[in-house]
Amino acid sequence: IFRYTCTRDHPFIHTALALTNKQTQNQNSDTMAWGKPGGAVSISDWLAKLSSNVESFRTLSVMRDLSAQQMIQLVDAISANTTLQSFELNKKMAPEVVEAVIAMLEVNTTLLKLGVGTKDFGDAKFAALCKGLAKSSSLEMLDMRSRNLTAISCKALAEAASQGILKLQTLKLSNNPITSEGLMALLESPLAEHLVELLILNCEIDDAGAIALAEAIDAGKLPNLRNLILSDNPLGPAGCAVLASAHHLEHLDISHTKLGDGAATALFTALYTPREGWCLKRLNLSNCAITAAAAQEVDVEAHASVAAADEGGMDRSLEFFRISQNDLGDDAVMTLLAPFMRQHVSSAFLDIGETKASFRAVQHVLDAFPHTTTRVRFAGNTLGVDLVEHMLAAPWNLPLLQDMDLSATSLEQAHCEQILSHLADNADVLPQLTSLGLNGIDYKDKTVFEEAVTALNEKRPACRVYWMQ
Secondary structure, eight states, X not given: OHHHHHHHTSHHHHHHHHHHHHHHHHHOTXXXXXXXXXXXXXXXXXXXXXXXXXXXXOEXXXXXXXXXXXXXXXXXXXXXXSXXXXXXXXXXXXXXXXXXXXXXXXXXXXXXXXXXXXXXXXXXXXXXXXXXXXXXXXXXXXXXXXXXXOHHHHHHHHHHHTXXXXXOSEEEOTTSOOHHHHHHXXXXXXXXXXXXXXXXXXXXXXXXXXXXXXXXXXXXXXXXXXXXXXXXXXOOHHHHHGGGGOTTOSEEEOOSSOOHHHHHHHHHHHHHSOOTTOOOOEEXXXXXXXXXXHXXXXXXXXXXXXXHHHHTTOOOOOSEEEOOSSBOOHHHHHHHHGGGTTSOOSSEEEEOTTSOOBHHHHHHHHHHSOTTEEEEEOTTSBOTHHHHHHHHHSOOSOTTXXXXXXXXXSOOHHHXXXXXXXXXXXXXXXXXXXXXXXXXXXXXXXXXXXXXXHHHHHHOTTOEEEOOX
């Protein structure tokens, strides 16, 4: 829980959240979370919008406590509505409210996204909900994260899909103990054919589930699957290794698992091997028990394969590559990143934080990584004064860099002040930078450092500095 709370406040995430919220408001002024501070209205106002089919009213997220009767009123109004596309009722729901949602799903033909209930929802209510889901022809996304669902719920959803009407593209079941048994039930159902995105983070899925998933992919049962989030599951090397064959995925996240060196070798070898139809753009291997041994195993083959791919005009670039919190060291980091140095990446995020890298590896990245890189994270490595000296001595060839995290990198307050001063005095150095992470530093004189931050903001108002001791 602490890790995900911190991630949301991470400087790299903050900008994206702010941008998303701003875009949403610009596109649709009526799209807002009902009950959100500053947006308080009476339920009659929202019922009027729903009954009038206000065209701009596309999303409703209920955050205020409502009585069961008010919830039923709201759901009943959605039944006949033809403009609402997304509905979240993440509140404790009495059985009669669940029945109202079931009735709504049976008749509404425009709702695309649905999320209901809280952590006490459970299998019984979800099994009942599946009666409505089975008759929903419009629903594309179902969000039931953290609802205390087990394999029983997965089997109920599989049965609902067997009627041939429900065709979900996105299924979010993270933080539910569905286990491998539940996953296998979903893979054998017609639901698998339509899934584009599957979020099963922290679902107690073991190697048996991962192997079944890989076999389903190889058998063509998941032809449309592009995004797979399997992190924080008790996967071992056997389960992770088989996923290397899932070459048509665009986003694979198996972070916080026991991947290990053997499975990592298989995964990197597949990543660096030219293959028709290769799609992978986002790979998260953070905290996967990978050591330098994995890099040593793929070194020669990796470079040869990527060279062949370049000659054939194949795109091997990754837009998002995270290998943080692994015991790698300089040589391994440089080996694993080398194949991507020659690629033209349109929007790259690179995270080599907490990899026991020194400035030698970081300098290699700064000097050789594609100049189109927009986000880098070096946090938790020992960089110190070498980083500052390099920055002051030569301009970094990263003109599009927007976010950089140098937190807990053995910098002292004076080093941080030098960086801020250099950025303030040289507008051509990292000109697009909007977020700089300098957390985990021993700031002995906060007043002096605040003055340095203020001086930077006066010349670069768009650049936000994140700093905590």
